[in-house]
Amino acid sequence: MNSSQPLVVVQNLVKHFPITRGLVFERTVGSVRAVDGISFEIFRGETLGLVGESGCGKTTAGRTILGLYPPTAGTIVIDGTKVDFSSRKSMQSVRRKAQMIFQDPYASLNPRWTVGAIVAEPLRVHKLITNPKERTERVKELLSLVGISNRLVNRFPHEFSGGQRQRIGIARALACQPLFIVCDEPISALDVSIQAQVVNLLEDLQSRFGLTYLFIAHDLSMVRHICNRVAVMYLGLIVELGSRDEVYEHPQHPYTQALLSSVPIPDPKKDRMRKRIILSGDVPSPINPPSGCRFHPRCPIAMEICSQTEPEWKEVAPEHWAACHAL
């Protein structure tokens, strides 16, 4: 996989949200450092998993890559073109090539629009198909791709179940034939029996259209199943990155180790034999992240240096990177 060309290159991406005080004389008193300098590449046709706990910045990272938030700093190259966030034209071409599937299938579809109108919107906006009749045909085709009967094209979102709504969101994302899709927790709002349906659908579409995915999730079991490589985030930074089995079988960063050991295994015998690393405390605030290594206040193996200097990114095995002083 790694021999191929990267489709998406993210370099030093930073996204801070200002915290302001005062109504008339608004001033910035601090910032939420949601994403604080992350770099990675996503190769053509692969799925990169971005995992971490709530508040680690994974969703912000995904949204910033697509320009839904203007980045504070950093560059993003998609399909060989550097994204210019100040240019409407550049953004429009990014949004043809890159699409998003959202977490909440209830909030991400306009309740007043029919399913047909929702899926047709990208085709209209990008003027891909101007003839309304052809557009309807294409919408029906897209819906059948995701397993929604095209007789339902005039129904409204509330008439569908959660899993069906997520399929509609996927059809909309596919409408302008993107190369790259950011899947932001696409299955976490769904029941287990429906999750497998949606994951299998995403895999089928990927192999059929050669799609590249950034799969943002907190479900580490599902990430192991669907992703080729995994990046682990903690408080706005990537702490470990590597191929799936390498990271899951030989996690190097103490945070990754604790995270993986916390995931329940649906096998009572094995689960009882396991050694859990229970982290103490909660994730600190991204407004005021800890000095040095951000994980040091919760780290079971923290040393003196950890609170003073930020650890460097080290290649611990071929194509397996981690940032920890203990390595």
Place this chain on the structure above:
Amino acid sequence: MNPLLQVRNLITRFHTPEGTVYAVNGISLHVNEGETLAIVGESGCGKSVTMLSILRLIPIPPGEIVAGEAILHDRDLLKMKDAELENIRGKEVSMVFQDPMTSLNPVLTIGRQISESLRVHLGMEADMAKRRTIELLEQVGISDAEHRLGDYPHQFSGGMRQRVMIAMALACAPSLLIADEPTTALDVTIQAQIMELVIQLRQQLGMAIIWITHDLGVVAGIAHRVIVMYAGFIVEEALVEDLYENPKHPYTASLLAALPRVDRRRDRRLKSIPGAPPSLLVEPKACPFSLRCEFALEQCAGENPPLEQISPTRKLACWVDISTGKAR
């Protein structure tokens, strides 16, 4: 050994403008003293409504407990007077809910909220209740408990709030703790903390626990015995090892096959269950899973299989033996 709680043939329905919702359709279950029973199922399977019905916490109307009994210490919770039930809720049986933010009162300090049940149920004086509250908070792992009594719920993180909820539930040393998806809103590392806390408290205090969840991974880590629910029915009941090693109901088997594993290399596509759960607005006549079931026989669409005892520790509601694919 007599069970601590025995529920028989519980039927709960909701009368809504869209029609009658058949939420719980004749559930019988029991919990032994000191045991952890897990009830698993997907949204809408009736797992929460069952528990809320037992404590008569469902709104009536639109809800209606049509039939059933829930015997705790020889007395039926469903026929008791309200005042008697007040004495049981929070004292004999207490509950921890999924969302600790909405189940704590945002305008009262947590000290006040925990000591409330001590004062109401146990008649403690203020200073004694305060001392006990501090003890409880320490027991659930809240550091500097004395200084945090005056804090409000918003000053705690999600995991800490759930600890406060657990402290509150344990205040009167209940013999049964009902935990309704207590870790679903939490991150995995915090979930691991809470699960460890509950296991440790169970060993210390010896209470029975009913743990409601949709997560088969969590069940494996915490339960002794498991009940699987689907569309308002119990479809399978077994000891935890037996259920995972040898699931007998097609729904249980499919759910386990639909789960990816963090501890294994990917060896296949996920097995997906086609379709979606049936509408609860239709009175169930056939097996509720038959339309999605790969083993369905002709009789499955005709008659709903009863929950039968198939071994001393196992119950099953299915016409089919899934090891052969033929009728049992």
